[in-house]
Amino acid sequence: MGPMLKAVPGTNDILAQAKEYPFREPVFRYIVSTAEEVLRGAGAQMVYTPIFEYLEVFQKGVGLTSDIVVKKEMFVFEDRGGRLLALRPEPTAAIVRAYNEHGMKVWPQPVRLFTWGPIFRGERQQKGRYKQFHQVDYEALGLSDPLLDAEAIALMVRIYKTLGLKNLEVKLGSVGDPEDRVRYNQYLRELFGPYARDLSEDSRVRVEANPMRILDSKSERDQALIAELQPKPMLAFLGPAAQKFHEQVCNYLDRLGVAYTVDPNLVRGLDYYVRTAWEVHHAGIGAKSALGGGGRYDGLSEMLGGPPVPGVGFGIGVERLAIALEQEGVAPPADPCPTLYLAPLDEAAKIEVLALAEQLRPKIYVEIGYTPKSPRKILEDALKKGARYVGFIGETERARGVITLKHLETGEQRALEPLQLHSLFEGPEVK
RNA sequence: GUGAGCGUAGCUCAGCUGGUUAGAGCACCGGUCUGUGGAACCGGGGGUCGUGGGUUCAAGUCCCAUCGCUCACCCCA
Numbered sequence A: 001m002g003p004m005l006k007a008v009p010g011t012n013d014i015l016a017q018a019k020e021y022p023f024r025e026p027v028f029r030y031i032v033s034t035a036e037e038v039l040r041g042a043g044a045q046m047v048y049t050p051i052f053e054y055l056e057v058f059q060k061g062v063g064l065t066s067d068i069v070v071k072k073e074m075f076v077f078e079d080r081g082g083r084l085l086a087l088r089p090e091p092t093a094a095i096v097r098a099y100n101e102h103g104m105k106v107w108p109q110p111v112r113l114f115t116w117g118p119i120f121r122g123e124r125q126q127k128g129r130y131k132q133f134h135q136v137d138y139e140a141l142g143l144s145d146p147l148l149d150a151e152a153i154a155l156m157v158r159i160y161k162t163l164g165l166k167n168l169e170v171k172l173g174s175v176g177d178p179e180d181r182v183r184y185n186q187y188l189r190e191l192f193g194p195y196a197r198d199l200s201e202d203s204r205v206r207v208e209a210n211p212m213r214i215l216d217s218k219s220e221r222d223q224a225l226i227a228e229l230q231p232k233p234m235l236a237f238l239g240p241a242a243q244k245f246h247e248q249v250c251n252y253l254d255r256l257g258v259a260y261t262v263d264p265n266l267v268r269g270l271d272y273y274v275r276t277a278w279e280v281h282h283a284g285i286g287a288k289s290a291l292g293g294g295g296r297y298d299g300l301s302e303m304l305g306g307p308p309v310p311g312v313g314f315g316i317g318v319e320r321l322a323i324a325l326e327q328e329g330v331a332p333p334a335d336p337c338p339t340l341y342l343a344p345l346d347e348a349a350k351i352e353v354l355a356l357a358e359q360l361r362p363k364i365y366v367e368i369g370y371t372p373k374s375p376r377k378i379l380e381d382a383l384k385k386g387a388r389y390v391g392f393i394g395e396t397e398r399a400r401g402v403i404t405l406k407h408l409e410t411g412e413q414r415a416l417e418p419l420q421l422h423s424l425f426e427g428p429e430v431k
Numbered sequence B: 001g002u003g004a005g006c007g008u009a010g011c012u013c014a015g016c017u018g019g020u021u022a023g024a025g026c027a028c029c030g031g032u033c034u035g036u037g038g039a040a041c042c043g044g045g046g047g048u049c050g051u052g053g054g055u056u057c058a059a060g061u062c063c064c065a066u067c068g069c070u071c072a073c074c075c076c077a
Helices: A025-040 A055-062 A092-101 A146-163 A178-198 A201-209 A220-229 A240-256 A318-327 A349-360 A375-385 A395-400 A418-424
Strands: A052-054 A076-078 A084-087 A111-120 A132-141 A168-174 A274-282 A290-296 A311-317 A340-344 A366-368 A389-393 A403-407 A413-416
Touching: A025 A111, A025 A132, A025 A146, A025 A318, A052 A055, A052 A092, A055 A084, A055 A092, A092 A111, A092 A132, A092 A311, A132 A146, A132 A318, A146 A168, A146 A240, A146 A274, A146 A290, A146 A311, A146 A318, A168 A240, A178 A201, A178 A220, A240 A274, A274 A318, A290 A318, A311 A318, A340 A349, A340 A375, A349 A366, A349 A389, A349 A395, A349 A418, A375 A389, A389 A395, A395 A403, A403 A418, A413 A418
Parallel strands: A340 A366, A340 A389
Antiparallel strands: A052 A084, A076 A084, A111 A132, A132 A311, A168 A274, A274 A290, A290 A311, A389 A403, A403 A413
């Protein structure tokens, strides 16, 4: 036997007793269920798509210059027929694929969907960055209207606030229409081209491939050059249509009272974004790490071989949100305690305890003891579990056909027959 | 891929300039308490001190290598 096997670095077990707050199951559940409540309450429909797709879904979706593709950060594998499959590195492309596949274009538009689940990227682990992480994702498809962008941002912010998060910063920008970006990239190439050798190695490649990405490089060399050259921001290159769209999103947000700051240089890692782009930041996660982000992707459907379908949506990183919640001292609501803790005093009582518990469980939350113990131990166990009632079955009870039931708070104790027990737990007051 | 820090019980850690049989707290199980309240006291299980090699009469401790983990860069959620 070799060493005991462990989880792959960058993956995490989510369990109640996890020592790190972001991986505690109640924290996860709190985030996901709150998001679900907010989004359902806004009329969005829950969907689940597979966690893997044909590679092309993501390859075409994210674009060939995206780091996800360039740096091989997708988990790619072959099926038996040799077709390439990939674990999803983001949910949007899969949802658009599903929209097209199920003919949702004939549904009333917009179609508003949300999902949540694991996302996979082949990156090396560090705080807030994992190979498998989780996202809550919302998409509004089939209608190109700044109202949907504003609604998406408002919903996203409301999820954070409902969870109890403060200190949010919403950065809003626009990446323009494709032709605007062509002009902007051309401008940047001409600006940076002559200085290419002053740039970092990564950014030198970007001059031709994706010059917009130079702007959010964290390399000191790059930032020094950027400070010196003072490139004009993307926002200055918006065409009239994109410009008007952006202004409307801002107006709507003002009207909704959603706070944001315009970031003229906001860019996106994924190529399919157009116009609206935003990120939500939180001081706790680290200098440049986003809690979540969103944007408009009107060209994505066609890249996937579908009809033109405009769309806007966002992704919320569950683990990063959990880190932010921890730093703000927000705790998930406590899990309910058992109404009844039922335990055996001897071997023969074990099955009676289970049988009785199974009869009561449709009505109340019953936990049982699995090993016969002394009444003292059973009481201790019941108290540790925070139970409201404790019940014993032993020799005496068996002889009389009863169980001994004790209310832990008042100390009141009675011997009850099964029928009496059922009627006791019939009323709503015991829950 | 690059750099830094850290590896002793399930968890948190102590273990001095190398020196008997490797410790504490928490958790778990049991006893004191023979069928009744979280306490207290006592006891128990659980470790090849990450792994391999070296120095030494003697290595958890010093040296080398290796593996693992964490953080940071890159990028993003």
